[in-house]
Amino acid sequence: MTAVAERLLTYAEAVREALAQAMAADERVFLLGEDVGVYGGAFGVTGDLVHRFGADRVRDTPISELGIVGAAVGAALAGMRPVVEIQFSDFTAQAMDQIVNQAAKIHFMLGGAATVPMVLRAPGGSGTGAAAQHSQSLEAWFAHVPGLKVVMPATPADAKGLLLSAIDDPNPVIVLEHKLLYKQSGEVPSSAERVPLGQTAVRRTGADLTIVATGVMVSRALSAAEQLAADGISATVLDPRTLRPLDAAPIVDSVTATGRVLLVQEAPRTGGFMAEVAAQIVESPAFGHLRAPVSRLCGLDVPIPYAPQLERAAVPQVDDIVASARELVARW
Template structure:
């Protein structure tokens, strides 16, 4: 599957809006279409959200459907689980994904397991949105990339939109889904712009996107690393190295078929994530490649590029040094392209 490029998408009449605007539009369209959809979280009302995502939704839909909550992530998610069990479709906003620590019992032991433990008699159609990642100078307790935690839990679906169009399309699909879905939005992407359909177009969960085609190596990246990998691929192309860039989009369930196809064709793969490498999500992709026939098509060992295994520092220079940047991806890809 090949995803539309910005220029091609623009030709179809899609507007160019920011990632944050795309998220807000998805929520507004879902609320207009279904009275069961409502939003709850800290400072999402008059204030408009910690990152300005909820914006004017409070003025459009009122306090009953854009519910400002106390500072209690455990209570927020618990209320959402109960509302979902009662037939509503809540959208939880957690100010920083790091704060999900306070609500892990409700997320992991309740939302993720109730459908299974009650024999399918009920479901929990809840969406939990949370900004993650570094780059804003928010230091160690507000800058983590915890996607591997959630992807490890049976019963949770996990998505990481890397474009404005997917920020809208994946969120709409998540709201429709009868299962709890964790939507992880990178903070640095909120102000990035891209073509987004005006209509409420869904991006199906569990469909990997091929963002760029190339025959020399495959780069699989998540979140903000997708745009950095695309920038790296353009630089590498100037050197005669053509890279395929793949964006899983949905981490759980993972559509690995496009990854296997590309790696089998190029023979080389670089896995890029912001999170620390130790037991990170891309380790799952590496394991799937190593445990399949794709391994016999490799021309070089699987290479991973991850954040350092340290808490994110506050100092801007150290923060930047802790996670892969475009030059790091270029260097690793260039080296990999020469290996055999």
């Protein structure tokens, strides 16, 4: 087996490399969105791609999310493979009819005669002082819709590998990228190596409890696990990576082994995706092995505040994960 060369790239660079490799390999792949061209994207992710591939394949659009996604759905139906960038995931609210009622349903409603190989990339989450209309975590919206696939890459390698798999997929895929991760670095394969959709990653193994986390909470959970280890508490940390379809088997297996589980998400508690994970655990054989009730650590049920100290208090931090895990193990 030939070794795959890896380098340190930021999360944003990894996304850009995935886009470049996909565009170089397939002329049907093109990008569209607000300021994705000369400006390089709201967070600089598309960078110099317009200079490398031209304005026909890196298309700046008017400020109309409904129009952008509608154009992408039409292009996908016509045989292209559009990759949409929405500047903030919050703005998908402007395009939900095209996402939910068109992209997600056309394949089913036409009896499989048509596919919509469209990718929608959107940065989400808090931590940048962007306030309530630019800081939400909306993954549960999309994961609730049959016909959509939903991924949340937590590392640069997954940001590249999952995006490449999303572009290959014949179905619409929502890729939610956390804004705080764009500048984080990690090892990334130089080749166009795919990370399959629907495979949960085991980030760390332990015997005392299982922590399931998504997005930016994965790195926070790993930091918390390091602190817990110093106290003699060993934690398994699982990263679903793909929310829909969810690979629940590793979660069920880990909870069966540890008997305790802490589910961590940035999104508000009520109706959040971790409620679905909790339900799948208690509906599985793992239920009989639980030594403690399933525990969730979530964002508060409030709009994300602008004030930095309030913004931080509204979502789980490393110390919150450590405290919740310690309580779970000590109490049960």
